[in-house]
Amino acid sequence: MKIFTKLITAAVISASFSAGAMAQDTIAMVVSTLNNPFFVSMKEGAEDKAKELGYELIVLDSQNDPSKELSNVEDLVVRGVKAILINPTDSDAVTNAIRIANQADIPVLTLDRGAAGGDVVTHIASDNIAGGEMAGKFINDKIGKNAKVVQLEGIAGTSAARERGEGFMKAVSTYNMDLLASQPADFDRTKGLNVMENLLASNPDTQAVFAQNDEMALGAIRAVQASGKKILVVGFDGTEGGIAAVKRGSLGATIAQQPRMIGSLGVESAAKVLKGEAVEKYIPVSLMMIVK
Known part of the structure:
Protein backbone atom coordinates (compact mmCIF):
# COMPACT_ATOMS: atom_id res chain seq x y z
CA MET A 1 0.00 0.00 0.00
CA LYS A 2 2.81 2.42 0.85
CA ILE A 3 4.51 1.69 -2.45
CA PHE A 4 1.20 2.31 -4.30
CA THR A 5 0.67 5.60 -2.46
CA LYS A 6 4.18 6.73 -3.33
CA LEU A 7 3.56 5.92 -6.98
CA ILE A 8 0.35 8.00 -7.00
CA THR A 9 2.09 10.90 -5.27
CA ALA A 10 4.97 10.77 -7.73
CA ALA A 11 2.52 10.74 -10.64
CA VAL A 12 0.68 13.79 -9.28
CA ILE A 13 3.95 15.67 -8.78
CA SER A 14 5.08 14.72 -12.29
CA ALA A 15 1.76 15.86 -13.80
CA SER A 16 1.93 19.17 -11.94
CA PHE A 17 5.48 19.75 -13.11
CA SER A 18 4.54 18.94 -16.72
CA ALA A 19 1.60 21.37 -16.62
CA GLY A 20 3.85 24.06 -15.20
CA ALA A 21 6.50 23.42 -17.82
CA MET A 22 3.87 23.58 -20.58
CA ALA A 23 2.57 26.94 -19.32
CA GLN A 24 6.11 28.20 -19.09
CA ASP A 25 6.75 27.27 -22.71
CA THR A 26 3.53 28.73 -24.16
CA ILE A 27 3.47 31.79 -26.41
CA ALA A 28 0.18 33.10 -27.80
CA MET A 29 -0.61 34.84 -31.06
CA VAL A 30 -3.78 36.90 -31.50
CA VAL A 31 -4.43 37.60 -35.19
CA SER A 32 -6.85 40.25 -36.48
CA THR A 33 -8.31 37.77 -38.97
CA LEU A 34 -7.40 34.44 -40.51
CA ASN A 35 -9.72 35.17 -43.43
CA ASN A 36 -6.83 36.82 -45.26
CA PRO A 37 -3.88 35.02 -46.89
CA PHE A 38 -1.40 37.56 -45.51
CA PHE A 39 -2.21 36.77 -41.89
CA VAL A 40 -2.38 33.04 -42.58
CA SER A 41 1.24 33.27 -43.83
CA MET A 42 2.17 35.25 -40.71
CA LYS A 43 0.66 32.52 -38.53
CA GLU A 44 2.55 29.81 -40.43
CA GLY A 45 5.85 31.65 -39.97
CA ALA A 46 5.20 31.90 -36.24
CA GLU A 47 4.26 28.22 -36.01
CA ASP A 48 7.44 27.11 -37.78
CA LYS A 49 9.65 29.23 -35.52
CA ALA A 50 7.84 28.09 -32.36
CA LYS A 51 8.36 24.46 -33.35
CA GLU A 52 12.02 25.15 -34.09
CA LEU A 53 12.59 26.82 -30.71
CA GLY A 54 10.54 24.31 -28.71
CA TYR A 55 7.63 26.54 -27.71
CA GLU A 56 3.94 25.71 -27.75
CA LEU A 57 2.06 28.32 -29.80
CA ILE A 58 -1.61 29.14 -29.29
CA VAL A 59 -3.20 31.06 -32.17
CA LEU A 60 -6.54 32.87 -31.74
CA ASP A 61 -8.55 34.63 -34.46
CA SER A 62 -10.16 37.98 -33.57
CA GLN A 63 -12.31 37.94 -36.74
CA ASN A 64 -11.71 41.69 -37.24
CA ASP A 65 -13.73 42.37 -34.07
CA PRO A 66 -12.08 44.44 -31.27
CA SER A 67 -14.43 42.92 -28.65
CA LYS A 68 -13.42 39.42 -29.75
CA GLU A 69 -9.79 40.52 -29.59
CA LEU A 70 -10.27 41.72 -26.02
CA SER A 71 -11.90 38.44 -24.94
CA ASN A 72 -9.11 36.48 -26.65
CA VAL A 73 -6.49 38.32 -24.59
CA GLU A 74 -8.52 37.91 -21.39
CA ASP A 75 -8.69 34.17 -22.08
CA LEU A 76 -4.95 33.97 -22.65
CA VAL A 77 -4.23 35.80 -19.40
CA VAL A 78 -6.37 33.28 -17.52
CA ARG A 79 -4.57 30.44 -19.29
CA GLY A 80 -1.25 31.81 -18.08
CA VAL A 81 0.62 32.21 -21.36
CA LYS A 82 4.07 33.74 -21.00
CA ALA A 83 4.05 36.16 -23.95
CA ILE A 84 1.45 37.50 -26.37
CA LEU A 85 2.02 38.42 -30.01
CA ILE A 86 -0.84 40.58 -31.23
CA ASN A 87 -1.80 41.78 -34.69
CA PRO A 88 -4.36 44.47 -33.78
CA THR A 89 -7.81 44.76 -35.33
CA ASP A 90 -7.64 48.48 -34.54
CA SER A 91 -4.63 50.42 -33.25
CA ASP A 92 -6.70 52.40 -30.72
CA ALA A 93 -9.10 49.67 -29.59
CA VAL A 94 -6.30 47.18 -28.90
CA THR A 95 -5.00 49.41 -26.10
CA ASN A 96 -7.44 47.94 -23.57
CA ALA A 97 -6.41 44.38 -24.43
CA ILE A 98 -2.72 45.23 -24.11
CA ARG A 99 -3.25 46.86 -20.72
CA ILE A 100 -4.93 43.71 -19.43
CA ALA A 101 -1.83 41.74 -20.41
CA ASN A 102 0.37 44.46 -18.88
CA GLN A 103 -1.46 44.13 -15.55
CA ALA A 104 -0.71 40.40 -15.59
CA ASP A 105 2.98 41.11 -16.34
CA ILE A 106 2.73 39.29 -19.69
CA PRO A 107 5.00 40.87 -22.33
CA VAL A 108 3.20 42.02 -25.49
CA LEU A 109 4.68 42.30 -28.97
CA THR A 110 2.74 43.84 -31.89
CA LEU A 111 2.94 42.48 -35.43
CA ASP A 112 2.31 44.38 -38.71
CA ARG A 113 -0.04 46.88 -37.06
CA GLY A 114 0.99 49.04 -34.13
CA ALA A 115 -0.88 50.00 -30.96
CA ALA A 116 -1.80 53.52 -29.85
CA GLY A 117 -1.39 52.71 -26.15
CA GLY A 118 -0.34 50.14 -23.60
CA ASP A 119 3.16 48.84 -22.89
CA VAL A 120 4.54 47.03 -25.95
CA VAL A 121 7.97 45.40 -25.80
CA THR A 122 8.58 45.67 -29.55
CA HIS A 123 6.76 46.30 -32.81
CA ILE A 124 7.65 44.11 -35.80
CA ALA A 125 6.51 45.39 -39.17
CA SER A 126 7.45 46.64 -42.60
CA ASP A 127 7.91 50.35 -43.23
CA GLN A 257 5.97 42.37 -47.33
CA GLN A 258 7.27 39.18 -45.78
CA PRO A 259 4.46 37.97 -43.51
CA ARG A 260 6.13 34.66 -42.68
CA MET A 261 9.21 36.56 -41.52
CA ILE A 262 7.09 38.92 -39.40
CA GLY A 263 5.52 35.93 -37.64
CA SER A 264 8.86 34.18 -37.27
CA LEU A 265 10.56 37.27 -35.84
CA GLY A 266 7.65 37.68 -33.45
CA VAL A 267 8.22 34.29 -31.85
CA GLU A 268 12.00 34.71 -31.95
CA SER A 269 11.74 38.09 -30.21
CA ALA A 270 9.28 36.75 -27.60
CA ALA A 271 11.72 33.94 -26.81
CA LYS A 272 14.48 36.50 -26.25
CA VAL A 273 12.27 38.55 -23.95
CA LEU A 274 11.38 35.47 -21.89
CA LYS A 275 15.09 34.73 -21.51
CA GLY A 276 15.70 38.25 -20.25
CA GLU A 277 17.47 39.41 -23.41
CA ALA A 278 17.04 42.92 -24.80
CA VAL A 279 15.17 43.52 -28.06
CA GLU A 280 14.85 46.66 -30.18
CA LYS A 281 11.69 48.75 -29.72
CA TYR A 282 11.03 48.49 -33.47
CA ILE A 283 12.15 45.62 -35.68
CA PRO A 284 11.78 46.48 -39.39
CA VAL A 285 11.14 43.88 -42.06
CA SER A 286 12.31 44.80 -45.54
CA LEU A 287 10.00 45.50 -48.51
CA MET A 288 10.47 44.82 -52.21
CA MET A 289 8.61 45.71 -55.39
CA ILE A 290 7.26 42.75 -57.33
CA VAL A 291 6.77 43.48 -61.04
CA LYS A 292 6.42 41.28 -64.11
Missing part, protein backbone atom coordinates in the same frame (compact mmCIF):
# COMPACT_ATOMS: atom_id res chain seq x y z
CA ASN A 128 4.39 51.02 -44.48
CA ILE A 129 5.05 54.68 -45.19
CA ALA A 130 7.98 53.82 -47.45
CA GLY A 131 5.83 51.18 -49.15
CA GLY A 132 3.09 53.71 -49.93
CA GLU A 133 5.70 56.02 -51.43
CA MET A 134 7.10 53.15 -53.52
CA ALA A 135 3.64 52.50 -54.94
CA GLY A 136 3.20 56.16 -55.84
CA LYS A 137 6.60 56.38 -57.50
CA PHE A 138 5.85 53.27 -59.57
CA ILE A 139 2.58 54.80 -60.78
CA ASN A 140 4.36 58.03 -61.69
CA ASP A 141 7.07 56.14 -63.57
CA LYS A 142 4.45 54.22 -65.57
CA ILE A 143 1.84 56.92 -66.20
CA GLY A 144 3.89 60.11 -66.13
CA LYS A 145 3.14 63.55 -64.69
CA ASN A 146 -0.30 64.50 -63.38
CA ALA A 147 -1.53 60.91 -63.30
CA LYS A 148 -5.21 60.63 -62.38
CA VAL A 149 -5.35 58.16 -59.48
CA VAL A 150 -7.73 56.71 -56.91
CA GLN A 151 -6.88 54.97 -53.66
CA LEU A 152 -8.58 52.05 -51.94
CA GLU A 153 -7.99 52.38 -48.20
CA GLY A 154 -7.80 49.60 -45.63
CA ILE A 155 -9.61 49.39 -42.29
CA ALA A 156 -9.86 52.82 -40.69
CA GLY A 157 -8.01 52.96 -37.39
CA THR A 158 -5.28 50.49 -38.30
CA SER A 159 -1.72 51.74 -38.40
CA ALA A 160 -1.16 49.87 -41.69
CA ALA A 161 -3.94 51.79 -43.46
CA ARG A 162 -2.89 55.10 -41.96
CA GLU A 163 0.81 54.69 -42.78
CA ARG A 164 0.36 53.28 -46.29
CA GLY A 165 -1.99 56.15 -47.03
CA GLU A 166 0.48 58.65 -45.60
CA GLY A 167 3.27 57.33 -47.81
CA PHE A 168 1.08 57.31 -50.91
CA MET A 169 -0.11 60.87 -50.25
CA LYS A 170 3.52 61.98 -50.03
CA ALA A 171 4.03 60.54 -53.51
CA VAL A 172 0.84 62.19 -54.77
CA SER A 173 2.24 65.54 -53.60
CA THR A 174 5.79 64.89 -54.85
CA TYR A 175 4.71 63.87 -58.35
CA ASN A 176 1.75 66.27 -58.67
CA MET A 177 -0.75 63.46 -59.15
CA ASP A 178 -4.44 64.21 -59.46
CA LEU A 179 -6.10 62.23 -56.64
CA LEU A 180 -9.67 61.76 -57.87
CA ALA A 181 -10.93 59.78 -54.86
CA SER A 182 -9.81 57.84 -51.80
CA GLN A 183 -12.29 55.48 -50.15
CA PRO A 184 -12.09 52.58 -47.67
CA ALA A 185 -12.70 49.00 -48.76
CA ASP A 186 -11.53 47.46 -45.46
CA PHE A 187 -8.72 45.28 -46.86
CA ASP A 188 -11.46 43.06 -48.35
CA ARG A 189 -11.58 41.68 -51.91
CA THR A 190 -15.35 41.87 -52.37
CA LYS A 191 -15.49 45.40 -50.98
CA GLY A 192 -12.56 46.30 -53.23
CA LEU A 193 -14.62 45.17 -56.22
CA ASN A 194 -17.75 47.05 -55.16
CA VAL A 195 -15.99 50.28 -54.20
CA MET A 196 -13.93 50.23 -57.40
CA GLU A 197 -17.05 49.80 -59.52
CA ASN A 198 -18.56 52.89 -57.91
CA LEU A 199 -15.36 54.89 -58.23
CA LEU A 200 -15.02 54.05 -61.93
CA ALA A 201 -18.60 55.12 -62.54
CA SER A 202 -17.97 58.52 -60.96
CA ASN A 203 -14.37 58.87 -62.18
CA PRO A 204 -14.25 57.42 -65.72
CA ASP A 205 -10.90 59.07 -66.50
CA THR A 206 -9.03 57.15 -63.78
CA GLN A 207 -5.58 56.04 -64.96
CA ALA A 208 -4.24 54.20 -61.92
CA VAL A 209 -5.32 52.65 -58.62
CA PHE A 210 -3.36 52.16 -55.42
CA ALA A 211 -4.96 49.50 -53.23
CA GLN A 212 -3.54 49.32 -49.71
CA ASN A 213 -3.48 45.52 -49.84
CA ASP A 214 -3.54 42.78 -52.47
CA GLU A 215 -7.02 41.57 -51.58
CA MET A 216 -8.55 44.95 -52.46
CA ALA A 217 -6.31 45.13 -55.53
CA LEU A 218 -7.61 41.78 -56.76
CA GLY A 219 -11.18 43.02 -56.32
CA ALA A 220 -10.31 46.26 -58.13
CA ILE A 221 -8.87 44.28 -61.05
CA ARG A 222 -12.21 42.54 -61.57
CA ALA A 223 -13.99 45.91 -61.66
CA VAL A 224 -11.43 47.31 -64.11
CA GLN A 225 -11.70 44.26 -66.38
CA ALA A 226 -15.50 44.50 -66.37
CA SER A 227 -15.29 48.16 -67.37
CA GLY A 228 -13.11 47.36 -70.37
CA LYS A 229 -10.73 50.17 -69.43
CA LYS A 230 -6.95 49.98 -69.29
CA ILE A 231 -6.05 51.07 -65.76
CA LEU A 232 -2.85 50.40 -63.80
CA VAL A 233 -3.50 48.71 -60.45
CA VAL A 234 -0.87 48.49 -57.70
CA GLY A 235 -1.32 46.38 -54.56
CA PHE A 236 0.50 45.88 -51.29
CA ASP A 237 1.58 42.79 -49.28
CA GLY A 238 3.04 40.45 -51.89
CA THR A 239 0.57 37.63 -51.20
CA GLU A 240 0.55 34.53 -53.40
CA GLY A 241 -2.58 35.79 -55.15
CA GLY A 242 -1.07 39.21 -55.69
CA ILE A 243 2.18 37.87 -57.09
CA ALA A 244 0.28 35.47 -59.38
CA ALA A 245 -1.74 38.44 -60.71
CA VAL A 246 1.50 40.35 -61.38
CA LYS A 247 2.84 37.38 -63.35
CA ARG A 248 -0.38 37.25 -65.39
CA GLY A 249 -0.05 40.95 -66.12
CA SER A 250 -3.37 41.96 -64.56
CA LEU A 251 -1.74 43.58 -61.52
CA GLY A 252 0.92 46.14 -62.32
CA ALA A 253 2.92 45.58 -59.14
CA THR A 254 2.65 44.66 -55.48
CA ILE A 255 4.75 46.03 -52.63
CA ALA A 256 5.84 42.77 -51.06
Whole structure:
Protein backbone atom coordinates (compact mmCIF):
# COMPACT_ATOMS: atom_id res chain seq x y z
CA MET A 1 0.00 0.00 0.00
CA LYS A 2 2.81 2.42 0.85
CA ILE A 3 4.51 1.69 -2.45
CA PHE A 4 1.20 2.31 -4.30
CA THR A 5 0.67 5.60 -2.46
CA LYS A 6 4.18 6.73 -3.33
CA LEU A 7 3.56 5.92 -6.98
CA ILE A 8 0.35 8.00 -7.00
CA THR A 9 2.09 10.90 -5.27
CA ALA A 10 4.97 10.77 -7.73
CA ALA A 11 2.52 10.74 -10.64
CA VAL A 12 0.68 13.79 -9.28
CA ILE A 13 3.95 15.67 -8.78
CA SER A 14 5.08 14.72 -12.29
CA ALA A 15 1.76 15.86 -13.80
CA SER A 16 1.93 19.17 -11.94
CA PHE A 17 5.48 19.75 -13.11
CA SER A 18 4.54 18.94 -16.72
CA ALA A 19 1.60 21.37 -16.62
CA GLY A 20 3.85 24.06 -15.20
CA ALA A 21 6.50 23.42 -17.82
CA MET A 22 3.87 23.58 -20.58
CA ALA A 23 2.57 26.94 -19.32
CA GLN A 24 6.11 28.20 -19.09
CA ASP A 25 6.75 27.27 -22.71
CA THR A 26 3.53 28.73 -24.16
CA ILE A 27 3.47 31.79 -26.41
CA ALA A 28 0.18 33.10 -27.80
CA MET A 29 -0.61 34.84 -31.06
CA VAL A 30 -3.78 36.90 -31.50
CA VAL A 31 -4.43 37.60 -35.19
CA SER A 32 -6.85 40.25 -36.48
CA THR A 33 -8.31 37.77 -38.97
CA LEU A 34 -7.40 34.44 -40.51
CA ASN A 35 -9.72 35.17 -43.43
CA ASN A 36 -6.83 36.82 -45.26
CA PRO A 37 -3.88 35.02 -46.89
CA PHE A 38 -1.40 37.56 -45.51
CA PHE A 39 -2.21 36.77 -41.89
CA VAL A 40 -2.38 33.04 -42.58
CA SER A 41 1.24 33.27 -43.83
CA MET A 42 2.17 35.25 -40.71
CA LYS A 43 0.66 32.52 -38.53
CA GLU A 44 2.55 29.81 -40.43
CA GLY A 45 5.85 31.65 -39.97
CA ALA A 46 5.20 31.90 -36.24
CA GLU A 47 4.26 28.22 -36.01
CA ASP A 48 7.44 27.11 -37.78
CA LYS A 49 9.65 29.23 -35.52
CA ALA A 50 7.84 28.09 -32.36
CA LYS A 51 8.36 24.46 -33.35
CA GLU A 52 12.02 25.15 -34.09
CA LEU A 53 12.59 26.82 -30.71
CA GLY A 54 10.54 24.31 -28.71
CA TYR A 55 7.63 26.54 -27.71
CA GLU A 56 3.94 25.71 -27.75
CA LEU A 57 2.06 28.32 -29.80
CA ILE A 58 -1.61 29.14 -29.29
CA VAL A 59 -3.20 31.06 -32.17
CA LEU A 60 -6.54 32.87 -31.74
CA ASP A 61 -8.55 34.63 -34.46
CA SER A 62 -10.16 37.98 -33.57
CA GLN A 63 -12.31 37.94 -36.74
CA ASN A 64 -11.71 41.69 -37.24
CA ASP A 65 -13.73 42.37 -34.07
CA PRO A 66 -12.08 44.44 -31.27
CA SER A 67 -14.43 42.92 -28.65
CA LYS A 68 -13.42 39.42 -29.75
CA GLU A 69 -9.79 40.52 -29.59
CA LEU A 70 -10.27 41.72 -26.02
CA SER A 71 -11.90 38.44 -24.94
CA ASN A 72 -9.11 36.48 -26.65
CA VAL A 73 -6.49 38.32 -24.59
CA GLU A 74 -8.52 37.91 -21.39
CA ASP A 75 -8.69 34.17 -22.08
CA LEU A 76 -4.95 33.97 -22.65
CA VAL A 77 -4.23 35.80 -19.40
CA VAL A 78 -6.37 33.28 -17.52
CA ARG A 79 -4.57 30.44 -19.29
CA GLY A 80 -1.25 31.81 -18.08
CA VAL A 81 0.62 32.21 -21.36
CA LYS A 82 4.07 33.74 -21.00
CA ALA A 83 4.05 36.16 -23.95
CA ILE A 84 1.45 37.50 -26.37
CA LEU A 85 2.02 38.42 -30.01
CA ILE A 86 -0.84 40.58 -31.23
CA ASN A 87 -1.80 41.78 -34.69
CA PRO A 88 -4.36 44.47 -33.78
CA THR A 89 -7.81 44.76 -35.33
CA ASP A 90 -7.64 48.48 -34.54
CA SER A 91 -4.63 50.42 -33.25
CA ASP A 92 -6.70 52.40 -30.72
CA ALA A 93 -9.10 49.67 -29.59
CA VAL A 94 -6.30 47.18 -28.90
CA THR A 95 -5.00 49.41 -26.10
CA ASN A 96 -7.44 47.94 -23.57
CA ALA A 97 -6.41 44.38 -24.43
CA ILE A 98 -2.72 45.23 -24.11
CA ARG A 99 -3.25 46.86 -20.72
CA ILE A 100 -4.93 43.71 -19.43
CA ALA A 101 -1.83 41.74 -20.41
CA ASN A 102 0.37 44.46 -18.88
CA GLN A 103 -1.46 44.13 -15.55
CA ALA A 104 -0.71 40.40 -15.59
CA ASP A 105 2.98 41.11 -16.34
CA ILE A 106 2.73 39.29 -19.69
CA PRO A 107 5.00 40.87 -22.33
CA VAL A 108 3.20 42.02 -25.49
CA LEU A 109 4.68 42.30 -28.97
CA THR A 110 2.74 43.84 -31.89
CA LEU A 111 2.94 42.48 -35.43
CA ASP A 112 2.31 44.38 -38.71
CA ARG A 113 -0.04 46.88 -37.06
CA GLY A 114 0.99 49.04 -34.13
CA ALA A 115 -0.88 50.00 -30.96
CA ALA A 116 -1.80 53.52 -29.85
CA GLY A 117 -1.39 52.71 -26.15
CA GLY A 118 -0.34 50.14 -23.60
CA ASP A 119 3.16 48.84 -22.89
CA VAL A 120 4.54 47.03 -25.95
CA VAL A 121 7.97 45.40 -25.80
CA THR A 122 8.58 45.67 -29.55
CA HIS A 123 6.76 46.30 -32.81
CA ILE A 124 7.65 44.11 -35.80
CA ALA A 125 6.51 45.39 -39.17
CA SER A 126 7.45 46.64 -42.60
CA ASP A 127 7.91 50.35 -43.23
CA ASN A 128 4.39 51.02 -44.48
CA ILE A 129 5.05 54.68 -45.19
CA ALA A 130 7.98 53.82 -47.45
CA GLY A 131 5.83 51.18 -49.15
CA GLY A 132 3.09 53.71 -49.93
CA GLU A 133 5.70 56.02 -51.43
CA MET A 134 7.10 53.15 -53.52
CA ALA A 135 3.64 52.50 -54.94
CA GLY A 136 3.20 56.16 -55.84
CA LYS A 137 6.60 56.38 -57.50
CA PHE A 138 5.85 53.27 -59.57
CA ILE A 139 2.58 54.80 -60.78
CA ASN A 140 4.36 58.03 -61.69
CA ASP A 141 7.07 56.14 -63.57
CA LYS A 142 4.45 54.22 -65.57
CA ILE A 143 1.84 56.92 -66.20
CA GLY A 144 3.89 60.11 -66.13
CA LYS A 145 3.14 63.55 -64.69
CA ASN A 146 -0.30 64.50 -63.38
CA ALA A 147 -1.53 60.91 -63.30
CA LYS A 148 -5.21 60.63 -62.38
CA VAL A 149 -5.35 58.16 -59.48
CA VAL A 150 -7.73 56.71 -56.91
CA GLN A 151 -6.88 54.97 -53.66
CA LEU A 152 -8.58 52.05 -51.94
CA GLU A 153 -7.99 52.38 -48.20
CA GLY A 154 -7.80 49.60 -45.63
CA ILE A 155 -9.61 49.39 -42.29
CA ALA A 156 -9.86 52.82 -40.69
CA GLY A 157 -8.01 52.96 -37.39
CA THR A 158 -5.28 50.49 -38.30
CA SER A 159 -1.72 51.74 -38.40
CA ALA A 160 -1.16 49.87 -41.69
CA ALA A 161 -3.94 51.79 -43.46
CA ARG A 162 -2.89 55.10 -41.96
CA GLU A 163 0.81 54.69 -42.78
CA ARG A 164 0.36 53.28 -46.29
CA GLY A 165 -1.99 56.15 -47.03
CA GLU A 166 0.48 58.65 -45.60
CA GLY A 167 3.27 57.33 -47.81
CA PHE A 168 1.08 57.31 -50.91
CA MET A 169 -0.11 60.87 -50.25
CA LYS A 170 3.52 61.98 -50.03
CA ALA A 171 4.03 60.54 -53.51
CA VAL A 172 0.84 62.19 -54.77
CA SER A 173 2.24 65.54 -53.60
CA THR A 174 5.79 64.89 -54.85
CA TYR A 175 4.71 63.87 -58.35
CA ASN A 176 1.75 66.27 -58.67
CA MET A 177 -0.75 63.46 -59.15
CA ASP A 178 -4.44 64.21 -59.46
CA LEU A 179 -6.10 62.23 -56.64
CA LEU A 180 -9.67 61.76 -57.87
CA ALA A 181 -10.93 59.78 -54.86
CA SER A 182 -9.81 57.84 -51.80
CA GLN A 183 -12.29 55.48 -50.15
CA PRO A 184 -12.09 52.58 -47.67
CA ALA A 185 -12.70 49.00 -48.76
CA ASP A 186 -11.53 47.46 -45.46
CA PHE A 187 -8.72 45.28 -46.86
CA ASP A 188 -11.46 43.06 -48.35
CA ARG A 189 -11.58 41.68 -51.91
CA THR A 190 -15.35 41.87 -52.37
CA LYS A 191 -15.49 45.40 -50.98
CA GLY A 192 -12.56 46.30 -53.23
CA LEU A 193 -14.62 45.17 -56.22
CA ASN A 194 -17.75 47.05 -55.16
CA VAL A 195 -15.99 50.28 -54.20
CA MET A 196 -13.93 50.23 -57.40
CA GLU A 197 -17.05 49.80 -59.52
CA ASN A 198 -18.56 52.89 -57.91
CA LEU A 199 -15.36 54.89 -58.23
CA LEU A 200 -15.02 54.05 -61.93
CA ALA A 201 -18.60 55.12 -62.54
CA SER A 202 -17.97 58.52 -60.96
CA ASN A 203 -14.37 58.87 -62.18
CA PRO A 204 -14.25 57.42 -65.72
CA ASP A 205 -10.90 59.07 -66.50
CA THR A 206 -9.03 57.15 -63.78
CA GLN A 207 -5.58 56.04 -64.96
CA ALA A 208 -4.24 54.20 -61.92
CA VAL A 209 -5.32 52.65 -58.62
CA PHE A 210 -3.36 52.16 -55.42
CA ALA A 211 -4.96 49.50 -53.23
CA GLN A 212 -3.54 49.32 -49.71
CA ASN A 213 -3.48 45.52 -49.84
CA ASP A 214 -3.54 42.78 -52.47
CA GLU A 215 -7.02 41.57 -51.58
CA MET A 216 -8.55 44.95 -52.46
CA ALA A 217 -6.31 45.13 -55.53
CA LEU A 218 -7.61 41.78 -56.76
CA GLY A 219 -11.18 43.02 -56.32
CA ALA A 220 -10.31 46.26 -58.13
CA ILE A 221 -8.87 44.28 -61.05
CA ARG A 222 -12.21 42.54 -61.57
CA ALA A 223 -13.99 45.91 -61.66
CA VAL A 224 -11.43 47.31 -64.11
CA GLN A 225 -11.70 44.26 -66.38
CA ALA A 226 -15.50 44.50 -66.37
CA SER A 227 -15.29 48.16 -67.37
CA GLY A 228 -13.11 47.36 -70.37
CA LYS A 229 -10.73 50.17 -69.43
CA LYS A 230 -6.95 49.98 -69.29
CA ILE A 231 -6.05 51.07 -65.76
CA LEU A 232 -2.85 50.40 -63.80
CA VAL A 233 -3.50 48.71 -60.45
CA VAL A 234 -0.87 48.49 -57.70
CA GLY A 235 -1.32 46.38 -54.56
CA PHE A 236 0.50 45.88 -51.29
CA ASP A 237 1.58 42.79 -49.28
CA GLY A 238 3.04 40.45 -51.89
CA THR A 239 0.57 37.63 -51.20
CA GLU A 240 0.55 34.53 -53.40
CA GLY A 241 -2.58 35.79 -55.15
CA GLY A 242 -1.07 39.21 -55.69
CA ILE A 243 2.18 37.87 -57.09
CA ALA A 244 0.28 35.47 -59.38
CA ALA A 245 -1.74 38.44 -60.71
CA VAL A 246 1.50 40.35 -61.38
CA LYS A 247 2.84 37.38 -63.35
CA ARG A 248 -0.38 37.25 -65.39
CA GLY A 249 -0.05 40.95 -66.12
CA SER A 250 -3.37 41.96 -64.56
CA LEU A 251 -1.74 43.58 -61.52
CA GLY A 252 0.92 46.14 -62.32
CA ALA A 253 2.92 45.58 -59.14
CA THR A 254 2.65 44.66 -55.48
CA ILE A 255 4.75 46.03 -52.63
CA ALA A 256 5.84 42.77 -51.06
CA GLN A 257 5.97 42.37 -47.33
CA GLN A 258 7.27 39.18 -45.78
CA PRO A 259 4.46 37.97 -43.51
CA ARG A 260 6.13 34.66 -42.68
CA MET A 261 9.21 36.56 -41.52
CA ILE A 262 7.09 38.92 -39.40
CA GLY A 263 5.52 35.93 -37.64
CA SER A 264 8.86 34.18 -37.27
CA LEU A 265 10.56 37.27 -35.84
CA GLY A 266 7.65 37.68 -33.45
CA VAL A 267 8.22 34.29 -31.85
CA GLU A 268 12.00 34.71 -31.95
CA SER A 269 11.74 38.09 -30.21
CA ALA A 270 9.28 36.75 -27.60
CA ALA A 271 11.72 33.94 -26.81
CA LYS A 272 14.48 36.50 -26.25
CA VAL A 273 12.27 38.55 -23.95
CA LEU A 274 11.38 35.47 -21.89
CA LYS A 275 15.09 34.73 -21.51
CA GLY A 276 15.70 38.25 -20.25
CA GLU A 277 17.47 39.41 -23.41
CA ALA A 278 17.04 42.92 -24.80
CA VAL A 279 15.17 43.52 -28.06
CA GLU A 280 14.85 46.66 -30.18
CA LYS A 281 11.69 48.75 -29.72
CA TYR A 282 11.03 48.49 -33.47
CA ILE A 283 12.15 45.62 -35.68
CA PRO A 284 11.78 46.48 -39.39
CA VAL A 285 11.14 43.88 -42.06
CA SER A 286 12.31 44.80 -45.54
CA LEU A 287 10.00 45.50 -48.51
CA MET A 288 10.47 44.82 -52.21
CA MET A 289 8.61 45.71 -55.39
CA ILE A 290 7.26 42.75 -57.33
CA VAL A 291 6.77 43.48 -61.04
CA LYS A 292 6.42 41.28 -64.11
